Amino acid sequence: MQKRDKVLIVDDEQAIVELMGLYLKSDYEVINAYNGREALERVKTDKPDIVLLDVMMPDMNGYEVCRILKTSVETQFLPVIMVTALSGKDDRIKGIEVGADEFLGKPVNRLELVTRVKSLLRIKHLQDKILAERNDAMSYFEEAGFIAVVIDPDLKINQINKKGNETFGYEEFELIGQDFVDTLIQEDMRAEVRASLKKAVGGNSDLPDFSEVKAECKDGSEVLIRWYDSLLTDDEGNVTGMMCSGEDLSMLE
Structure with missing residues (x-):
């Protein structure tokens, strides 16, 4: 049986909570909260997939709850629909400023509620998939048994994995942020390597299959690295940087 998405409904008026729950319970697992602090607790314990959040509540209003959710690493991508009887432009701007994803006016229209919940959940599932794939890729990058360095078109280091840090x-x-050539390439080779990399990221030359270049470690020692470089591009084919993968040849002896 497929797991149902969880919808957290937050309103200090029980009748409204029950009405929205009635509209949604056939398709979703419904969780209720009747004030802002209870809502935050429910998010922590029940892990909802989306939140329907009343604006005007005593003690802690919906804007404050939304701000807390959207500034937390754990819940920053949790969709929040602000449900409000307020219709002023300033009220919506305030909601946007704290990170609200959508707005619903009171009294809530059943079709509009169901449609917006479904739409935001579809986006969330796509986002979750992308994040999971990115996390898998980052985990592979970090734990790879070879040196991996990502540099930008200015040859600044954007990322380097555990193996790279340990080697150097x-x-x-x-x-991070250091010049790849000045920091990691042996001094006598810097001018040649910089010229080669700048031509490659500028689209003026092809990268070799590999190159063997001495690298300089933090303690001043040198290691011979076999580099395998590949350009990184965006969807339009523009160069956004380079992946420099390397192996320490001294470890192969």
């Missing part, structure tokens, strides 16, 4: 003797974030 740096801490986890120490190399």
